[in-house]
Amino acid sequence: MVKKSISSEKRILEGAKKIFHEKGLEGSRMQEIADEAGINKALLHYYFRNKENLFNAVFREALQEIFTKLFQIAGTDIAFEQKIRLIFHDYIGFLQQNSYIPGFILSEMRQDPDKLARIMKSANISPSALYAKMKESVSNESIGEMDYRNFIINLLSLCIFPFAARPLLQIIFDFTDEGYDDFLEKRKNELPEFFMNAIR
Numbered sequence: 001m002v003k004k005s006i007s008s009e010k011r012i013l014e015g016a017k018k019i020f021h022e023k024g025l026e027g028s029r030m031q032e033i034a035d036e037a038g039i040n041k042a043l044l045h046y047y048f049r050n051k052e053n054l055f056n057a058v059f060r061e062a063l064q065e066i067f068t069k070l071f072q073i074a075g076t077d078i079a080f081e082q083k084i085r086l087i088f089h090d091y092i093g094f095l096q097q098n099s100y101i102p103g104f105i106l107s108e109m110r111q112d113p114d115k116l117a118r119i120m121k122s123a124n125i126s127p128s129a130l131y132a133k134m135k136e137s138v139s140n141e142s143i144g145e146m147d148y149r150n151f152i153i154n155l156l157s158l159c160i161f162p163f164a165a166r167p168l169l170q171i172i173f174d175f176t177d178e179g180y181d182d183f184l185e186k187r188k189n190e191l192p193e194f195f196m197n198a199i200r
Contacts, residue, residue: 008037008039009047015037019032025107028051030045033054061123069090074087074137075133091156096184134148134152135148162187
């Protein structure tokens with residue numbers, strides 16, 4: 001029996017992340033991922049069996065990364081407005097590096113919403129714990145009455161929509177790829193101001 005190598009598995013996950021980022025789940029092929037990881041296709045199948053298992057592993061790792069960051073930001077003692085700035089900066093930056101995620105989430109919510117919950121559970125991710133931490137941060141600020149659920153939903157939506165709707169928005173506003181990337185960079189600074197003005 002072949003002994004699994006952590007370094008080989010890591011190379012596969014990094015290669016898969018790159019291909020999924022470029023082509024999405026449906027457009028990616030196992031041979032392309034094997035080539036990117038520098039291994040043969042048989043070894044790729046030995047580690048992950050099929051594309052869905054591989055995608056779930058990449059998705060799980062990405063979720064762990066962003067939830068850890070957001071939880072850390074929510075738990076710091078810095079000013080609330082600075083937390084908002086960091087959240088927008090890190091979350092948009094995360095989506096820039098993992099642009100396949102919004103489309104996957106939207107697709108799975110239609111086809112198998114429980115799948116996302118299963119992946120989060122397998123990754124020890126607790127959205128409710130993050131929600132509680134964000135609620136605590138908001139409640140410590142003098143910004144008036146607000147529904148914390150709207151706070152979280154608005155924050156996430158402002159970040160996700162430009163990625164989920166990128167092809168359409170590029171056509172509507174005549175953006176080149178480079179122009180759209182510049183637009184996303186500017187949103188990292190503009191959204192915190194917009195968001196804070198809205199909730200004050």
